Amino acid sequence: MTKTQNNRAWFLVLPVLVLVAMNAIIPLMTVVNYSLQETFGDNLFFWSGTDNYVAVLHSPRFHAALLRQFAFTFIILLIEVPLGVAIALAMPRAGVWSSVCLVLMALPLLIPWNVVGAMWNIFALPDIGLLGWGLNALGINFNYTNQPVSAWFTIVLMDVWHWTSLVVLLAFAGLRSIDEAYYRAAKIDGASRWAVFRYIQLPKMRQVLIIAILLRFIDSFMIYTEPFVLTGGGPGNATTLLSIDLVKAALGEFNLGIAAAMSIIYFLMTLFVCWLFYTLMTQGKEDAA
Amino acid sequence: MLELREVSKRVGDAVHIRDVSIRLEPGTLNVLLGPTLAGKTTLMRLMAGLDRPTSGTVWADGVDVTGLAVQKRDVAMVYQQFINYPALTVYENIASPMRIARRPKAEIDETVARVAALLKLEPFLDRLPLQLSGGQQQRTALARALAKNARLVLLDEPLANLDYKLREELRAELPKIFSQSGAIFVYATAEPEEALLLGGHTATLHEGSLTQFGPTVDVYRRPNTLLTARTFSDPPLNWARVRKVGGVFHTHLPDEPPEGEADVPVPPAYAGLADGAYVIGLRPHHLALSPTGADDVAVDGYVQAIEITGSETYVHLDCLNTDCIMLTHGVHELPLGSTVTVHFSLSRLMVFDAEDVAVAPQAEDVAVAPDAGKGAD
Amino acid sequence: MAEITLxxxxxxxGPAKSRDDYALKELNHVWSDGGAxxxxxPSGCGKTTLLNIISGLLTPSEGRILFGGKDVTGLPPEARNIAQVFQFPVVYDTMSVAENLAFPLKNRGVPAAEIKARVARVLDMLRLTAIADKKAAGLTADNKQKISLGRGMVRDDVAAILFDEPLTVIDPHLKWELRAGLKRLHREFGHTMVYVTHDQTEALTFADKVVVMYAGEVVQVGTPEELFLTPTHTFVGYFIGSPGMNVLPVTLEGTTARVGGEEVALPAAFAAPAGARVELGVRPEFVTLGAEGLAFTTTRVDDVGREKIVHGTIAGRDVAAILPEGAEVPAEPRARFRLDRINLYADDWRLAPATKEPAA
Incomplete structure (x- = not known):
């Protein structure tokens, strides 16, 4: 929609533009630059065209990391979205308890990511950590430092603990926007709890759930700090997700060209998924109009 | 003076306002009348400068202000929702536009006192808006708009969220308040009765087009199209497509003979019309159960439903080969499905041609010819 | 369908210490089966509180509510067999119109064949057959309200259908259609219906009996005609009718009343309790302006198309008169009141004529 022109408005947008340029556009262009060249240090660059991309796309190591990444994202979405919705549904809709629940829910989101990693690192240790010790005491052989299954279990659990709250808060906001009359009408219509969820709450939460899934997808794709602190990508490469792999390539092996190509591929994939979600969301709006 | 010249507003493929030209004089009250989505709010936003027309120009006092921002336009607006600053007292709410304009304190005090007196807000000046009733909150919003002393005051269905009786009270006061200001008032409503009670001028809107503009009672009495007549009628206008053959309007097709009497004689003032297709219209309160005078016409009606308000009876009829409503004084318990004789005065008959444009009566009443010059559809 | 006993x-x-603490003051009524x-x-008069008590959202602090003789005071809405149409349309967005109507039946385990038959019948009654397969989300407000009503009408166990200002979001022209349609449905199916509104036209045209409420109290229950001709309280006189009833302070002298310095003949003799504030009430419809009667000072004339509303004063009090379309207002008018349409009030409550009617 065209608004009446007021050129002063551009000044208000300017800081954001500058910030976005510094944060995103300039680094992105640098990365594109790196990805098309080969370097051995000393600021010596050789043009290599798409060689880096071809190498990355054919590398079994990249395939493995990508597969692990998708597996991880898929698992956490599968757990966090239904769990978040379930918790939001169980929360009191108004009153003091509602506020108490909201504050409790927000707590994990307020903790710095590296602290989350460190916390779970200790919590899951088989000798002194409550979780690790507890599981072993129950007769389950659990040691995330040398068992891939244990490591996966720990990082998934940590992510669920850390991020389910986000889904809860969004779903709760969606639920709060439903007029009381809908619940009354459903009661009068003799609707079961499930029917209320299926025909009132879920359709009304659709928009926020898409946003929740989108945010969790992007965030889980970027996940680095917590698994780095917790497992460092191990044991072996068992929990080496995309960004850990990327950092290993860039800083561990100083393969800047390869790492840059990886990050561009990785960026394009995220962009594609975002576009997919955006289309879904705008279509949903047209349906509702 | 505010003038819109061939203003259109399109969003994508949808036309929200279509070629509207209108001139509003200072010190007048102008009602925009039309149902939901007729374009009332969009037109107001264009007048205010909140939106920019896709084509056409907006002129204020002879100056083209089409691209000018709303802040520079000297307008005030009142909405259907009661919008006030919740943290400010009623006094500060009313004073706010003058505080922004940095008026001297004495002037602010004086204006707030005057406007508050006009809107009966004096006892509440120290209260916060949310401590007031809906009617008082809307009075506060109105007072703020008046205190701004803007040249253009736009009111978008300001009474729609109020109780029926409160609406009635405020509506009775509004013309007085408006007449004491030199501003141009524009008032949007979906209710024909509200337009009539407010008086002033009325512009009827239909699907983004301005169908007629003129003094309210003139537009009501002499609509220039069937569309305007229908927009400006509550209860809905009774109208039927007819064939003129000689001195008779037939409401039925030749091969579908009517049940009972349903033909209407052509009024003398329309005797000179060529035979062919026309539309006749009758307002619900012009139908009666007893003869109406010298030029009375009687047709048969079949009672479909009865609504009794105590003072009046609304009779829903199958009459003139269409659905009609009769609005009649007193209480009439008519059995459903029964046949009644429906009377009306032939002079009340509105006649439109096949294109739905009003046909002027030809004989003695030339003076009441519809003003066809303005905004014909 | 059922009789409702309050x-x-x-x-x-909250805790009630005095009479004023009650949002709803004592009510004792029986509403007949199949009545409208x-x-x-006005807002805050307690009408919504009463509706919520009937629907079961609220349990009254005192008293019982019975549907068809059965005490339902403690029962929640879903156990009361009521249907309700809300102010803003409630439809299940993801379902089609027909699925919306089938929903309450499905929930109650009605066999599919019967659901189909009943839904088809209600679709036809509400004239929704043409859009039966459309998604409910994209419909206009009036069709959505029809769906809300339809979900009540498909059920055969409904004791009463409740309406909470259902025409708020409907355009004026469509209101006429919906009101006439509702009237037809009520006549054909005979549900007990309770309709809450602040709009007198809606209330009067819908109901057989209108319950006028004011400050938590029922001030009059009557037919539209009774409310119009013999309002039992000045509030009813004011609230019903546009403009409302004219009220003038008078002093009684047998069969005449004294207004300012002038006299008005009364239809009968009235006796007011000593010290009571006595007022004469007459509706604008029954005030005529002519050469005889009380001195009337015109302040404003509103031409509202089908009639003229003349505002003026008699003995310093605001009085309105309604004149027919095209009538002229005399230059120095005097006002007369139609004799049999004069009501008298002592402390706001209507006085029965001492001679004829027995005390109400």
Whole structure:
């Protein structure tokens, strides 16, 4: 929609533009630059065209990391979205308890990511950590430092603990926007709890759930700090997700060209998924109009 | 003076306002009348400068202000929702536009006192808006708009969220308040009765087009199209497509003979019309159960439903080969499905041609010819 | 379908120490099976409280409510067999129109064949057959309200259908259609209906009996005609009619009343309690302006198309008169009141004529 022109408005947008340029556009262009060249240090660059991309796309190591990444994202979405919705549904809709629940829910989101990693690192240790010790005491052989299954279990659990709250808060906001009359009408219509969820709450939460899934997808794709602190990508490469792999390539092996190509591929994939979600969301709006 | 010249507003493929030209004089009250989505709010936003027309120009006092921002336009607006600053007292709410304009304190005090007196807000000046009733909150919003002393005051269905009786009270006061200001008032409503009670001028809107503009009672009495007549009628206008053959309007097709009497004689003032297709219209309160005078016409009606308000009876009829409503004084318990004789005065008959444009009566009443010059559809 | 009995119902939202603490003061009414009732009053008069008590959202502080003789006071809405149409349309967005109507039946385990038959019948009644397969989300407000009503009408166990200002979001022209349609449905199916509104036209045209509420109290229950001709309280006179009833302070002298310095003949003799504030009430419809009667000072004339509303004063009090379309206002008018349409009030309550009617 065209608004009446007021050129002063551009000044208000300017800081954001500058910030976005510094944060995103300039680094992105640098990365594109790196990805098309080969370097051995000393600021010596050789043009290599798409060689880096071809190498990355054919590398079994990249395939493995990508597969692990998708597996991880898929698992956490599968757990966090239904769990978040379930918790939001169980929360009191108004009153003091509602506020108490909201504050409790927000707590994990307020903790710095590296602290989350460190916390779970200790919590899951088989000798002194409550979780690790507890599981072993129950007769389950659990040691995330040398068992891939244990490591996966720990990082998934940590992510669920850390991020389910986000889904809860969004779903709760969606639920709060439903007029009381809908619940009354459903009661009068003799609707079961499930029917209320299926025909009132879920359709009304659709928009926020898409946003929740989108945010969790992007965030889980970027996940680095917590698994780095917790497992460092191990044991072996068992929990080496995309960004850990990327950092290993860039800083561990100083393969800047390869790492840059990886990050561009990785960026394009995220962009594609975002576009997919955006289309879904705008279509949903047209349906509702 | 505010003038819109061939203003259109399109969003994508949808036309929200279509070629509207209108001139509003200072010190007048102008009602925009039309149902939901007729374009009332969009037109107001264009007048205010909140939106920019896709084509056409907006002129204020002879100056083209089409691209000018709303802040520079000297307008005030009142909405259907009661919008006030919740943290400010009623006094500060009313004073706010003058505080922004940095008026001297004495002037602010004086204006707030005057406007508050006009809107009966004096006892509440120290209260916060949310401590007031809906009617008082809307009075506060109105007072703020008046205190701004803007040249253009736009009111978008300001009474729609109020109780029926409160609406009635405020509506009775509004013309007085408006007449004491030199501003141009524009008032949007979906209710024909509200337009009539407010008086002033009325512009009827239909699907983004301005169908007629003129003094309210003139537009009501002499609509220039069937569309305007229908927009400006509550209860809905009774109208039927007819064939003129000689001195008779037939409401039925030749091969579908009517049940009972349903033909209407052509009024003398329309005797000179060529035979062919026309539309006749009758307002619900012009139908009666007893003869109406010298030029009375009687047709048969079949009672479909009865609504009794105590003072009046609304009779829903199958009459003139269409659905009609009769609005009649007193209480009439008519059995459903029964046949009644429906009377009306032939002079009340509105006649439109096949294109739905009003046909002027030809004989003695030339003076009441519809003003066809303005905004014909 | 059922008779609704309100047995000494009172309700207070907090602890009630005095009569004024009750949002709903004592109510004792029996509403007959198949009747159409309207609860009419301004915001805050207690009409919504009463509706919520009937629907089961609220349990009254005192008293019992019975549906067809069965005590339902403690029952929640879903156990009461009521249907409700809300102010803003409630439809299940993801379902089609027909699925919306089938929903309450499906929930109650009605066999599929019967659901189909009943839904088809209600679709036809509400004239929704043409859009039966459309998604409910994209419909206009009036069709959505029809769906809300239809979900009640498909059920055969409904004791009463409740309406909470259902025409708020409907355009004026469509209101006429929906009101006439509702009237037809009521006549054909005979549900007990309770309709809450602040709009007198809706209340009067809908109901057989209008319950006028004011400050938590029922001030009059009557037919539209009774409310118009013999309002039992000045509030009813004011609230019903546009403009409302004219009220003038008078002093009684047998069969005449004294207004300012002038006299008005009364239809009968009235006796007011000593010290009571006595007022004469006459509706604008029954005030005529001519050469005889009380001195009337015109202040404003509103031409509202089908009639003229003349505002003026008699002995310094505002009085309105309604004149037919095209009538002229005399230059120095005097006002007369139609004799049999004069009501007298002592402390706001209507006085029965001492001679004829027995005390109400």
């Amino acid at each position: 047995d000494h119902i009172r309700h207070a939202y 009732y309207a609860l009419l009053g």
